[in-house]
Amino acid sequence: MPKPRKSPKPVAGPPPGWMVANIYTLPNKVTLETGDQCKVKGELGTFKFQRHVINTNLRPHSEWIDLWGGRTGYEQYRSVKVDRIKHIPEKRSRKRKAPQSN
16 A cells, blocks of 8 residues: 655745735835736736735845736736836826806
């Protein structure tokens, strides 16, 4: 009878040495939070911000942003360098002009 395989222990949370945040501030002082829309240079479509990760196990430290999205019908999970991110501002509603009475 063959020996039963040992399954690896489930990992809870990120690996040791990773610093994970659900908020990231862009250089233009715009803050991205989980679910915010953004664009990626060199990629088609829009993406939703998931998390910001810094790996301190490497020298120099590695830094990236995890996203979900892409072209409609071809959404996928992406990890990109921080300098490729561009924020998409939310659409503002138009203010209606008050009718002028003469």
